[in-house]
Amino acid sequence: MRRDQLEHAIRAACQIIGHREVIVVGSQAILGSFPERGLPAAATMSLEVDILPIAADNDETARLADMIEGVAGEFSPFEELHGFSIDGVDLTTSVLPGGWRDRLVRVSNANTAAPSGEPQFTGWCLDKEDLCVAKLCALREKDRNFVAALIETRLVDPELIERRLATVAEGHVAAVQAARRWLIAQADKP
Amino acid sequence: MSDRAEVLRRVMAETGTGQGELSRLSGVHQPSISQFLSGRVDLSDEQLDRLLACMGRRLRVVRHVIEPELTRSERRSWLLHRKISSQLTRETLRVWESIIVGNVRRLREGVTGQPHIRNLERWQLLVDSGDILGLKRVLTGLDRESIEMREVSPMRGVLSELDRLDVLARVN
Numbered sequence: 001m002r003r004d005q006l007e008h009a010i011r012a013a014c015q016i017i018g019h020r021e022v023i024v025v026g027s028q029a030i031l032g033s034f035p036e037r038g039l040p041a042a043a044t045m046s047l048e049v050d051i052l053p054i055a056a057d058n059d060e061t062a063r064l065a066d067m068i069e070g071v072a073g074e075f076s077p078f079e080e081l082h083g084f085s086i087d088g089v090d091l092t093t094s095v096l097p098g099g100w101r102d103r104l105v106r107v108s109n110a111n112t113a114a115p116s117g118e119p120q121f122t123g124w125c126l127d128k129e130d131l132c133v134a135k136l137c138a139l140r141e142k143d144r145n146f147v148a149a150l151i152e153t154r155l156v157d158p159e160l161i162e163r164r165l166a167t168v169a170e171g172h173v174a175a176v177q178a179a180r181r182w183l184i185a186q187a188d189k190p
Numbered sequence: 191m192s193d194r195a196e197v198l199r200r201v202m203a204e205t206g207t208g209q210g211e212l213s214r215l216s217g218v219h220q221p222s223i224s225q226f227l228s229g230r231v232d233l234s235d236e237q238l239d240r241l242l243a244c245m246g247r248r249l250r251v252v253r254h255v256i257e258p259e260l261t262r263s264e265r266r267s268w269l270l271h272r273k274i275s276s277q278l279t280r281e282t283l284r285v286w287e288s289i290i291v292g293n294v295r296r297l298r299e300g301v302t303g304q305p306h307i308r309n310l311e312r313w314q315l316l317v318d319s320g321d322i323l324g325l326k327r328v329l330t331g332l333d334r335e336s337i338e339m340r341e342v343s344p345m346r347g348v349l350s351e352l353d354r355l356d357v358l359a360r361v362n
Contacts, residue, residue, distance in 0.1 A: 001300060044303030046341055050263070062262065066361065074267055075346050075354050083296065087263045139229060141305050142338065149303070178195075178229055185228030 001047055001084060006031045007111040009049040009086050010123030012078065015114070016071045017053055017064045023104065024125040025094050025134070026050030026087070027146055032105040032125025034155060042149035044142040047084040048074075050093065051123075062090040095137035095175060096130060098167035103127035129160045136161070136179035137172060148186060158183055194233045195226055197249070198241060205245040215244040258332045262361070267340050268332065269357045274345050275329035280322060286348050290317050293344035301342055309339045317344075 006028050013022045024032065028049045030039065039045075053064035065088030072078035072086040079085040104124035113120040126134065132150065135143035150156040162183055168176050202212065209227075213220035218241065225231035226241075239249040260268065294314050301307070316324045328339045349357075 039302075041302050042304075044306055045301060046306060047297065047300045048341070065262065066358070069263075069266060070355065070358055073358070074270060074343070075349055077351065079346060083300065090262055093261050093263070140334065140338070141232075142303065142341075144230065145303050145305075181227075182229050185224070185230060 001028055001031070001045055001049070002036050003031045004111060005082070005084050006049060006123070007107060007109065008082065009051065009072075009084065010107060011112045011114070011121050012072055013049075013051045013053075013068050013086050013088075013123075014112075014121035016068050019054060019064075020119055021054055021122045021124060023052040023054060024049060024107075024123050025052045025089060025131075027131075027135075027142075029105075029125040029131050030128060030150070032107050032123070033128045039155070040149040040153045042145060042152075044145045044149075048087050049084065050087050050089045052089050052091070052093070058091045064088065065090050094134040095168055095172045096126075097133045097164035098169075100126065100130045103130055128156050129164055132156050132161045133164045133168065133179070136165070136182060137168065137175040139175070139178055139182060144182065151186060158187065194235070194238050195229050198233065198238060199227055201242055201245050201247050205247075207245050212241060212244060216241055260332070260337075264337055266358065266361050267343070268330070268337075269361060270349065270354065271329040271340055271343065271345065273353055273357050274348055275326045277349075278322060278325060278329065280320065283317070283320060283322065283325070286345075287317060289347045290344045293346050297342055297344060305338055306342045309342050310344070312339060313342070313344050 006024070010022060010024070014020060026049065027043070027045045030043070051065075051068055053061050053068070055061040055064055068086050068088030070076075073088065074085050076085060105127060106122060107125055108120055108122040110117070110120075112123060128150070132147045135147050147156070147161075151158050162180065165176050165179055202208070209220050209223045212218070212223055222231065223241070226233040226237075235249060235251055242249050291314070294310055294317075297310055298307070301310070316328065328336050331337070
């Protein structure tokens with residue numbers, strides 16, 4: 001997926017739910033920090049953008065996520081037309097470190113604006129190390145490959161990822177321990 | 191996967207068996223054991239049982255029915271693909287084949303990394319060989335492999351918009 005497609009997804013998601021801002025939480029959030037040409041091919045990425053609507057509670061977030069899915073989700077006419085889909089997700093999708101909301105990376109430009117130029121919508125992308133924490137707490141093959149490729153190309157700081165892992169909420173102890181073990185094994189690799 | 195690694199780690203600690211010794215006993219290369227323990231490589235029940243036997247233990251797998259923990263989007267995707275599975279026959283596959291093959295080609299240009307690339311090849315193989323049963327298994331499966339196959343699904347354009355919206359309305 002390309003950065004301009006991410007910007008398109010931000011604009012479309014905001015228009016669908018009638019909000020000025022959304023959060024990007026999946027792998028594509030890395031495009032908020034780096035352009036696609038700067039990313040290693042081994043970093044697993046799909047043609048789908050995970051968008052988390054901003055709402056007062058998770059029920060409302062889920063309702064808005066379903067709205068996005070209906071218009072631009074998997075197998076939608078939107079996907080047929082543009083070649084990528086927008087996956088509306090709720091707060092239960094990702095395990096994130098404390099303070100992640102304060103580190104979001106802003107994506108807002110002419111390409112995220114409505115055709116008339118106003119309003120100019122904003123996508124808040126997960127910070128790159130926070131994204132790696134979320135990935136490692138899931139620790140599926142695609143997540144491990146994504147983080148490994150970013151570490152290998154020095155696009156993220158493994159020590160910072162480890163420090164952020166310590167700030168994940170207590171309910172995810174097992175996931176954090178597994179993530180930490182993986183990070184240590186990664187550092188030991190020749 | 192991590193549960194199995196945890197079981198292996200615990201038994202190694204209980205029996206005082208190091209990675210080198212377990213490698214000599216089992217014939218499994220020590221780097222592989224290290225990768226099992228770190229979660230870098232998945233460990234099957236059979237592999238785990240074989241390693242545990244070297245330390246005087248067996249693995250007992252208890253069977254019970256559960257409702258899997260799916261994210262909202264994984265559940266939506268499963269429901270959509272289940273609908274496609276209900277329509278999949280030898281005849282419909284013949285009609286859909288060019289759409290699916292075109293989708294695989296397009297996806298190959300846009301996705302990167304593993305397991306996505308590997309899963310696209312699996313889709314292609316299933317379609318090329320007309321493996322209806324294999325396709326239905328991937329379309330309806332709730333194992334991790336099937337869930338990940340559906341993340342690069344080439345079934346776009348197969349389901350009518352009416353059917354799609356009907357499925358999405360029933361997600362909750």
